[in-house]
Amino acid sequence: MKAWQVIEHGEPKKVMELGEKAVPEPGPGEVRILVKAAALALPDVFMCRGTYAFNPGIPFTPGQEVVGIVNATGAGVDLAVGSRVIATTSFIQGNGGFAEQALAPISATYPIPDGMPDEDAAAFLIPFQTAYIALARRGQLLRGETLLVHGGAGGVGSAAIQVGRALGAKVIATATGPERVKACLDLGASLAIDIGGEDFAEIVNKATEGRGANVIFDPVGGDVFIRSFKCIANEGRLLAIGYSSGSWKNAATGAVVFKNCSVVGVLAALYDKEFLDRTHEELLKLYAEGKIRPRKQEISFDDIPDALTDLVDRKVIGRVVAVL
Ligand SMILES: NC(=O)c1ccc[n+]([C@@H]2O[C@H](COP(=O)([O-])OP(=O)(O)OC[C@H]3O[C@@H](n4cnc5c(N)ncnc54)[C@H](OP(=O)(O)O)[C@@H]3O)[C@@H](O)[C@H]2O)c1
The missing domain is CATH 3.90.180.10 (Medium-chain alcohol dehydrogenases, catalytic domain)
Incomplete structure (x- = not known):
């Protein structure tokens, strides 16, 4: 073959x-x-x-x-x-x-x-399972909360914007360049920030009247991960998904304490078959309802x-x- x-x-x-x-x-x-x-x-x-x-x-x-x-x-x-x-x-x-x-x-x-x-x-399979497990299970995202999705024009990011919307969150996304920013808006983000030229933390804080994002979905890692502490809400959950930037960075314990927030790891592959099957069923329902589309x-x-x-x-x- x-x-x-x-x-x-x-x-x-x-x-x-x-x-x-x-x-x-x-x-x-x-x-x-x-x-x-x-x-x-x-x-x-x-x-x-x-x-x-x-x-x-x-x-x-x-x-x-x-x-x-x-x-x-x-x-x-x-x-x-x-x-x-x-x-x-x-x-x-x-x-x-x-x-x-x-x-x-x-x-x-x-x-x-x-x-x-x-x-x-x-x-x-992989993008939507990752997004759903990250947001619904690990991030405990609630209806009405603000979700910030980094890498929103990428594979898992584009899924996270849609799943976030389907779960009732207000979604803000980051991407590089006008075409990718537009893609985030088309996918359902209510605000998309060009991290090529703009300070996303400042804009997220402004858009949330200083409260910050309740959940941050981060498949990028590196400096984006570190900068995310500047715009996370009280009791916020920063979801570490991946490192498309090329590197993981460590969270400073001080930043976690003084923001009263959590850094939450996500590895979809660690869940057992029964849980993954249930997740898949939920996602198929959202697909059938037209709420998510790869x-x-x-x-x-x-x-x-x-x-x-x-x-x-x-x-x-x-x-x-x-x-x-
Ligand atoms: N934890 C899990 O269960 C799980 C599951 C699946 C994937 N992942 C991980 O998630 C990460 C993203 O995967 P993906 O398939 O979504 O990748 P992707 O489609 O390439 O998307 C990655 C996004 O990251 C942004 N980015 C920032 N710096 C980058 C750089 N230096 N090089 C490339 N992209 C960069 C890009 O957005 P802009 O150019 O618009 O900034 C791009 O849209 C990977 O590390 C992957 O291993 C984890």
């Missing part, structure tokens, strides 16, 4: 090679999926570089999220061959989605409802390394989906 493989660590365009690879066999509890669409994200870049939390041995096929048709099942799997599914792949074992066929654990594989096109489904752009399978470079260069709005 045709597959992209990372042959050494480095930047995607340099280290990814398109070639033939043996079709992987599903192990116990796994399914094999004939891939129809695969989503791209920054963690794929981090895996190419060898800087991600999970590093399969070289060579490996990245790609965390796919849509396709189940064409083989391992022992203990009770799902029919031929099912149309969305899944988080077995990328940790190197059998990711940038290939004609990918493996996925059955625990992270879901049938796709009729009426959800492949391209929507491919951009749905923001995405489509590319061809051959263009995956170029599109990963565009992610690094902050040229992508929403999620990128490679269509096979």
Whole structure:
């Protein structure tokens, strides 16, 4: 089968090679999926570089999220061959989605409802589960509260704006440049701040009459994380999601105490199947009601390394989906 493989660590365009690879066999509890669409994200870049939390041995096929048709099942799997599914792949074992066929654990594989096109489904699972778990569970976001979403034009950020709105929050977002700021407004933010030239903390404080944001969703990290303490409300929750800026920064205990706030870590992957299934059901309801829609752009399978470079260069709005 045709597959992209990372042959050494480095930047995607340099280290990814398109070639033939043996079709992987599903192990116990796994399914094999004939891939129809695969989503791209920054963690794929981090895996190419060898800087991600999970590093399969070289060579490996990245790609965390796919849509396709189940064409083989391992022992203990009770799902029919031929099912149309969305899944988080077995990328940790190197059998990711940038290939004609990918493996996925059955625990992270879901049938796709009729009426959800492949391209929507491919951009749905990880961003919206992350956003929902972060805001509803970890952030305890309440109706009427102010939510600040950093990286609002990105993959998880674009999902967080919509989930925040659906949960009844007033959403403020940050992004870089006019096109990305407009995307945040289109997604449902009532105010979007261009962090390329504006001080977001000052603007958030002004917009909330000095109270600050009750919940801050931060997939960016670095200086954005540190600056967020300047505009967090009393009893606010600063959700640490990721580090698209390239680095985590530590919170100063003094800042946490004097703002009477919490820094809350979020790792969606740590929840058990029952909880994730319930979350998925909630999200499908919001999708069916038209309250959430993945923001995405489509590319061809051959263009995956170029599109990963565009992610690094902050040229992508929403999620990128490679269509096979
Ligand atoms: N905790 C979890 O469960 C979980 C789940 C999924 C993802 N994540 C993490 O969340 C982070 C974001 O993932 P994503 O898929 O949403 O990425 P993405 O689509 O590339 O979005 C990242 C956003 O960060 C902003 N950004 C700021 N500095 C940047 C830089 N130096 N390089 C690139 N982007 C920068 C960009 O916005 P502007 O250019 O508009 O400023 C961009 O829209 C990653 O670290 C990922 O690992 C965590």
